[in-house]
Amino acid sequence: MIPPAPSTPTSHAVFRFRAAPLRHAAILAIGFIVVRVLYRILFHGVDGSGTVLVDLPVVRLPAPFAHVTMLGPITSGGLWNSVESALPIAAVIFAFGAINACIDLSKLFARGARGGPLRGAARTLVIAWATVPALGDAVRQVALARKLRGSRGAAALLVPLLERTVERAVAIAAAMEVRGFGAQRSVDAGRATPIEFRHVVLAYGACADAADADPGAPVEGWTLAVEEFVVPAGSLVLVSGPTGSGKSTMLHALSGLHTHFDDGELHGFARVGGVDRRTVPPRETAGFIGVVLQNPRIGFASETVADEIGFAPTARGVVASIVAARVAEAAARVGVTALLDRDIRALSAGEATLVAIAAALVERPRILLVDEPLADLDREARLRIRTLLDSLAHEHGVCVVVAEHRVGELAAVADARFDLGDGRVVRVAPGAGAAPAGEEDASSHDRGPAATGASTGEARSGGEARLEARGIHVVLGGRVAVDEASLDLCAGEIVALAGPNGAGKSTLLLALALPKAAGAVRVNGIDVARLRRRARRAAVALVPEASDDLLCATSTEEECRRADREAGAPGGTTRARFLAFLGAGDGTSTAARLLASHPRDLSTGERRCLAIAIQLAADASVLLIDEPTRGLDARARSLVAAALRTAAGEGRAVAIATHDHAFASELAERTIEMRDGRLGAGALRTAVRS
């Protein structure tokens, strides 16, 4: 894991001095003069007064360049003339350097984005400026995925990178849209019920432009029926349901993104604050609806926390002093005042969610829509957000709607709950079918080893050892990430590596799949470090946490073919494995739909299974998976669990690194705790036997 960036307060000064641009310009100006002199020597341009330094013969070129003469004598006067005539332009180049050295253009972008005739262009450049540093990380992760897949082409690097870019762009755009960016007018809420949806059907219709449509996109024909969804002021309502059931779509229908941004359809009676949601776009209701989108971090559109929180009033053209007061108020309400000067990229996941909530509250909205606020947060942060949402609804009278599949965490403070499933929205009791707070949260990583001690156990003595790792030691940035780890994995078993963030699980898996560090990794008795690309893939396969980075084709079918080709496997291997994982018989309509889909249009669970199938193309003896259940709901988890059992059942050794204790204890035969780079008990087969 990468430690968070240091939190440096960001300066707003436009004028500053840096010597580098001046040096750069000086080199360019001198280079300009030198090149000019060289051209003139080559083309008879230094033949002037003064002494003749070198007397080269004049060469005349044939037609059509008959008028051109080359070389000729070089005289001191001619040389001086060449230099002198170049000086004015060289001076211009140097002057540009001087301006560059004194003005920080990136700060001008931020100023321009606050208003004025060029605010569109300036905002574009602010987004670009904030995206550049993130690209470095993205490139590293995508390059790693490419290496793990064994691909070499540029496509395997460029396509996932562009997919990430587009994903980020859409997230930023949605976040800007719901905060009033580009609004021509602002609509006020009436005194009506904040949210009133009756007999509403949400759908994704056929695309109007058939030529550009992706065939087989699963959203086609998707509908969600909302019989009655009415939320009064001062209440907190929970929208629950598995991933893919439409929680986000439901929230987007309320915010207006569904109809005005995602090209979705909405039929029926749909009013928010008395405004017809079908006709009024999100940007015009930004004054009374605050929205926190899923994974808010990728949608940040500013450089500093203060600018991000103040985005909505700034976009509305409010004067800077009032914006600053509003920002201070919203930050205080959420408790992020200390973060205001921070660089937006230096926030932890929990801080980012709080900042996003503050940014949604800055216009003092009557309605607050929050999508999955608890994802990837530790217990303390989750508790803080629960308290905040509770107080907003029940003390400040805001109408709060939260989409969250961790029902148990919020049931106690919720007034009502709407559950999504089978294309319908049904009102249920807030706590129905959910474990009490804390217990149900399977992916919590703050439970100690004691909780899982029971499942920490012996290596299965039956299977033969597939992987034997000894003394793996990895140092990252001066810190010991993996400390002398030794591990056995046996044929047919599934092993879970558990432990908190930063314990070194991902690093260990990587060291097993691509051994570079100190220590030895043997698969079936052969040293993996000595294997070439293909042989290595046949020995050990790793599915990285960002498993989508493995995908680079335009259809699942093509993706499978590509995987076969790269692994040197017989045609149809990956396709058959993928379909088997999903229980879709070849030739069925389900299989046809899956294969024709764009890989990124598959559901999260299907995509993870595809990534596993791709990595198994070379029939590796050892399968390693980093966080197999990240972002998955119960149904998708069982899909992945079945795929892992199948993989192990074929005689492979399977190891997963996971926070998800429930998943680990359900699936794994032994769980090894990892802490501060050290492996806990049960890692070695011999230790069990003795």
Next chain:
Amino acid sequence: MKWSPRVQTPLVWGGHLLAATAFAWPLFAPAVPTEAQGAVPFVALALAPLAAVTLVFVLDGSVRSAKVLALLGTLTAVGAAVRVVGTGVGGIEAVFVLLILAGRAYGARFGFLLGVFVILLSSTLQGGFGPWTPFQMFACGWVGAGAGLLPRLRGPRAKLAEIAMLAGYGVLASYAFGLVMNFWYWPFAVGTGAGISYEPGATLGENLGSFLLYSLITSTASWDTLRAITTVIGLAVAGPAVLAALRRAKLPRDALR
């Protein structure tokens, strides 16, 4: 400011025309009285940024859709990063792949603005502003815009034909980029009185001959050819998948046309 199309269209074309004039200044120089000849190059240098500011000013209203703006911003970041990373190996080559594909996927106006912003951001990142920056902006912008103006293909092998067409355009654009960038810079680079110098009094044929020779040794035989090759390879390898990725983020129909 939102411009009505009746005002915006002539302003946009006026901006492009102004820029084209700046690029082609050596052609206009003979028409200027002798006493003013010395000022002509500097007027040309001033015209290009003026044209760039005019166009961005006029087009700014078109980038008020959040989706267009965010895509433009993130793709600008990618283009600028590619350009900065590629500085040591000939600079602008790989950027063309992005400009052409984005122009194709999102239209001429998007392609133009992407070209302009990529140059602006990469120059900011590197501190590499100079008199050439506005010219680079236009040349890159036109490469992206041109891809957006290519005809739409139909038929059974439309996807393959599209990539072939874009690759052909890429070769053309690579050489054209080199030629226009050399053209305005040529008199500055060589000065007067040399064998391949621009001669205000000479015939058009002779001046063009001198220019072509200058261009050939400056970039056409080297950088431009390299750029053409990398662009074709890039489009062939990543073109279909990148186009699909870009087109999956659908822009509002009237967002930028």
